[in-house]
Each structure stands twice: as structure tokens, then as C-alpha cells.
Amino acid sequence: MKTLTIATLSLIASVGLAFAGAPEGKDLYTAKCAPCHGANGEGKPAIAKMMGVTQKPLASKEVQAKSDADLKKVIMEGQGKMKPVAGVTAKQADDVVAFLRTLK
Numbered sequence: 114m115k116t117l118t119i120a121t122l123s124l125i126a127s128v129g130l131a132f133a134g135a136p137e138g139k140d141l142y143t144a145k146c147a148p149c150h151g152a153n154g155e156g157k158p159a160i161a162k163m164m165g166v167t168q169k170p171l172a173s174k175e176v177q178a179k180s181d182a183d184l185k186k187v188i189m190e191g192q193g194k195m196k197p198v199a200g201v202t203a204k205q206a207d208d209v210v211a212f213l214r215t216l217k
């Protein structure tokens with residue numbers, strides 16, 4: 114029983130660590146990404162139409178299948194019709210990636 118409690122506690126602790134940057138990432142996401150991707154990454158039909166692309170929901174399997182490094186690269190370097198997001202540091206990009214992981 115005691116070992117189970119310890120195992121549970123360390124599991125909670127590691128999950129907590131994995132989401133360490135998520136609150137900061139959320140603020141940044143709301144400021145820099147939500148205008149194009151929606152509050153929860155669902156996408157914005159008007160933006161997709163204007164840019165002539167289909168935006169996958171950021172919570173979708175396809176997007177979540179990307180590695181943290183790939184997601185960070187999209188933020189820092191852009192992808193397809195999405196331009197690199199200006200004024201985002203590498204650390205902030207990590208925080209946003211942590212937030213994106215909370216969407217799934």
C-alpha cells in the first residue's frame with residue numbers, strides 16, 4: 114500500500130513537471146496564436162479561407178503526433194502559409210508547446 118502511494122505521488126509530480134510552462138504558454142498562445150487558431154486551437158474558418166488552407170485543429174491527432182521539437186519549429190520558423198511568429202523567444206516557444214499538449 115505504501116509503495117502504491119509513493120508511486121502515485123511520483124506520477125502526479127512528473128505530470129506536474131511536464132506541464133510546468135503551460136500557464137505561461139497559455140497567456141502567450143492567447144496573445145499570439147488564438148487570433149488565427151482560436152482559443153482552443155480549433156481553427157478559424159475566416160483565416161483558413163483567407164489563406165486558402167485547411168487548418169487542422171491543434172488538438173487533433175495529426176498535430177499532436179508531431180514532436181515537441183517539430184511544434185517549436187513551426188512556431189519559430191513557420192510552416193506552409195503560417196509565417197514564423199514574431200517576438201517569441203525559444204523559451205516562450207517551449208511554454209506554448211507545453212500549453213498545446215494540454216489541448217489534446
Ligand code: HEC
Nearest residue numbers: 145146149164166168169176187188192193194195198209
Ligand atoms: C497569421 C495567422 C497565424 C498565427 C498568428 C499563428 N498561426 Fe499557426 N498556422 C496558421 C495557418 C494558416 C496554418 C496552416 C499552414 C499551412 O498548412 O500552410 C498554421 C499551422 C500551424 C501548425 C501546424 C498544423 C499542421 O497541420 O501541421 C501549428 C502547430 C501552429 N500553426 C501553431 C501555432 C502557434 C503555437 C502559434 C502561436 C505561437 C501560431 N500557430 C500562430 C496561421 C497562424
